[in-house]
Amino acid sequence: MALFPQTFLDDLKTQTDIVSVIGDVVPLKKMGAAWKALCPFHQERTPSFTVNRDKGFFKCFGCGAGGDVVKFVELHQKVGFQDAVRYLAQRAGMPVPEASGAPEEREAAAEREAIVKLHEMAAAFYREQLASPAGARARRELESRGLSAATQDVFGYGYAPAAGRDTLSGRFTDQKVPLALQTKSGLVTSRDDGRVVDRFRNRLMIPIARDSGAIVAFGGRALEAGQVPKYLNSPETPVYSKGRTLYGLDVTKGALRKHNYCVLVEGYFDLAQVWQAGIQPVVATCGTALTPAQARLLKRFTSKVVLSFDPDAAGQGAASRSSELLVSEGFQVNVALLPEGSDPDTFIQSTGGRAYVERLTGSRPYLDFLLDRAAAGLDLKRPDHRRTFLEKMLGVAATIPDAADRDQFADRLAHKSGITEGVIRDEIRKAAADKRREPPAVALAVDARVKPAEQGLLWLLMHRPVEGLAAVGQLEAADLEGLVSAPVLRLAATLVEMPADVVPALLRERLSEGERALVERAAAHEASTASAAGCVNALRKLRYQRERAAVQAEIDRWSGADAGADDPLAALWARKQELVRKIEELNEKETGFVH
Numbered sequence: 095m096a097l098f099p100q101t102f103l104d105d106l107k108t109q110t111d112i113v114s115v116i117g118d119v120v121p122l123k124k125m126g127a128a129w130k131a132l133c134p135f136h137q138e139r140t141p142s143f144t145v146n147r148d149k150g151f152f153k154c155f156g157c158g159a160g161g162d163v164v165k166f167v168e169l170h171q172k173v174g175f176q177d178a179v180r181y182l183a184q185r186a187g188m189p190v191p192e193a194s195g196a197p198e199e200r201e202a203a204a205e206r207e208a209i210v211k212l213h214e215m216a217a218a219f220y221r222e223q224l225a226s227p228a229g230a231r232a233r234r235e236l237e238s239r240g241l242s243a244a245t246q247d248v249f250g251y252g253y254a255p256a257a258g259r260d261t262l263s264g265r266f267t268d269q270k271v272p273l274a275l276q277t278k279s280g281l282v283t284s285r286d287d288g289r290v291v292d293r294f295r296n297r298l299m300i301p302i303a304r305d306s307g308a309i310v311a312f313g314g315r316a317l318e319a320g321q322v323p324k325y326l327n328s329p330e331t332p333v334y335s336k337g338r339t340l341y342g343l344d345v346t347k348g349a350l351r352k353h354n355y356c357v358l359v360e361g362y363f364d365l366a367q368v369w370q371a372g373i374q375p376v377v378a379t380c381g382t383a384l385t386p387a388q389a390r391l392l393k394r395f396t397s398k399v400v401l402s403f404d405p406d407a408a409g410q411g412a413a414s415r416s417s418e419l420l421v422s423e424g425f426q427v428n429v430a431l432l433p434e435g436s437d438p439d440t441f442i443q444s445t446g447g448r449a450y451v452e453r454l455t456g457s458r459p460y461l462d463f464l465l466d467r468a469a470a471g472l473d474l475k476r477p478d479h480r481r482t483f484l485e486k487m488l489g490v491a492a493t494i495p496d497a498a499d500r501d502q503f504a505d506r507l508a509h510k511s512g513i514t515e516g517v518i519r520d521e522i523r524k525a526a527a528d529k530r531r532e533p534p535a536v537a538l539a540v541d542a543r544v545k546p547a548e549q550g551l552l553w554l555l556m557h558r559p560v561e562g563l564a565a566v567g568q569l570e571a572a573d574l575e576g577l578v579s580a581p582v583l584r585l586a587a588t589l590v591e592m593p594a595d596v597v598p599a600l601l602r603e604r605l606s607e608g609e610r611a612l613v614e615r616a617a618a619h620e621a622s623t624a625s626a627a628g629c630v631n632a633l634r635k636l637r638y639q640r641e642r643a644a645v646q647a648e649i650d651r652w653s654g655a656d657a658g659a660d661d662p663l664a665a666l667w668a669r670k671q672e673l674v675r676k677i678e679e680l681n682e683k684e685t686g687f688v689h
């Protein structure tokens with residue numbers, strides 16, 4: 095029988111919160127220092143089943159069942175020791191060491207465990223700092239937001255001190271944590287001169303955990319006016335991938351399951367306010383549009399989502415991309431509209447939790463909301479307006495994955511537009527089929543796909559060719575991949591030896607008609623504010639982002655697989671880290687060039 099190394103089992107138990115594992119399947123109630131419930135292993139009316147989080151055991155005083163978290167899974171899932179360990183390891187995101195496991199994989203796993211431990215140390219350090227005199231400003235910030243001590247406790251906020259005597263990196267070094275590991279954790283960064291500094295300085299710290307409860311990253315909010323960025327987040331590390339994590343899920347997942355819906359918000363403090371207002375099933379995306387990986391994670395807990403946003407934001411940006419993704423992933427999506435310009439955080443602070451609950455109660459299906467939006471300003475008695483309306487909505491209908499849901503939407507669409515249901519269903523079926531056939535690149539949208547940095551370079555080539563050519567000379571072939579303007583920039587690269595003043599004319603002569611039109615449109619813009627170096631930076635960054643996405647896709651592909659001895663994950667992580675580092679370097683170089 096293959097046994098697991100004791101160190102792995104010890105780590106698994108430290109990383110696993112027994113209360114969270116048992117609480118997923120047994121409704122636990124906190125009573126003093128312990129949690130209690132009706133025993134899942136025998137029939138009883140008064141709870142004699144207790145869980146002790148600190149000591150990591152459960153015990154039933156009625157039937158005598160008891161043991162550690164692995165024992166609980168064995169008994170509850172009726173599986174053997176090894177399967178129970180595998181289940182818990184998967185839950186904690188820890189790879190299971192096998193006798194045949196490659197040494198690099200074991201090393202990578204050990205490193206991931208070590209990085210998670212550093213995050214726990216960091217969270218404790220930040221909490222300690224928050225309670226100290228140095229944390230006064232951060233405490234005031236939390237108070238000014240109206241967050242109670244209980245709420246602050248639940249979300250484990252902390253304070254990262256300004257540069258000074260007491261630093262996290264100093265703490266790590268005292269504990270003999272190797273420097274390389276410190277920087278790999280993303281909590282500490284090393285400067286060019288070899289000095290190491292804390293990534294987070296003078297910030298209110300928000301720990302970000304996996305759904306298992308293991309802290310894997312932090313968000314840090316600025317405390318001074320003019321401190322940028324307003325929110326600084328952990329970089330991608332071997333334990334943290336932003337697009338695969340939902341903030342707050344570790345705290346709220348029980349409520350998600352219990353109530354079978356979820357309020358989806360954007361920010362850390364949106365979440366805290368909603369939670370404090372008594373709505374416990376809530377998670378946050380942390381300011382970006384939802385990713386498919388996050389949607390799948392959420393689906394493990396519920397398939398009903400309520401979004402709350404202001405009606406202006408609803409039509410565009412992250413909110414609308416998230417809604418569309420959720421619809422296409424088969425979620426039931428409702429929208430609770432907030433007054434213009436507000437988010438849950440500001441709304442609850444100014445109007446109160448009860449008013450927010452009322453908004454949620456009054457939420458309506460997202461698709462109905464879209465129907466109303468599309469119909470606004472149209473006179474549906476006019477055939478041409480009806481046609482416009484229908485065309486707008488067919489695209490939406492085509493993304494609904496479930497045929498029955500699609501038919502239901504067709505009914506509403508018919509009701510609203512006064513076009514017969516049969517006609518609409520036919521159209522929707524056609525649109526859905528077209529959507530599957532349609533190639534992803536649409537020729538019409540060419541200009542929309544020209545990146546501002548490309549636009550800037552084309553403008554420079556035509557108006558300030560010396561600068562334009564110098565910039566083009568710095569680009570590498572890989573920087574141009576997939577760019578609409580790639581043929582133009584490649585041709586320009588062959589002209590770098592030419593006298594600059596003849597270049598605009600040469601380009602016009604040698605380009606195809608479509609390419610020339612592209613250049614002329616870019617050249618016709620007002621004087622470009624883009625700097626040549628800024629454009630080169632931006633294009634290089636886009637390339638690293640493309641490469642990072644490709645590496646991530648590869649990581650995703652391997653993560654699910656039962657990897658053999660030649661598991662490439664370690665190498666992929668290293669490659670991704672390298673790309674992330676390069677992107678960060680470019681971010682630091684950025685000179686106000688918006689792209």
Ligand SMILES: [Zn+2]
Binds near residue numbers: 133158
């Ligand atoms: Zn019992």
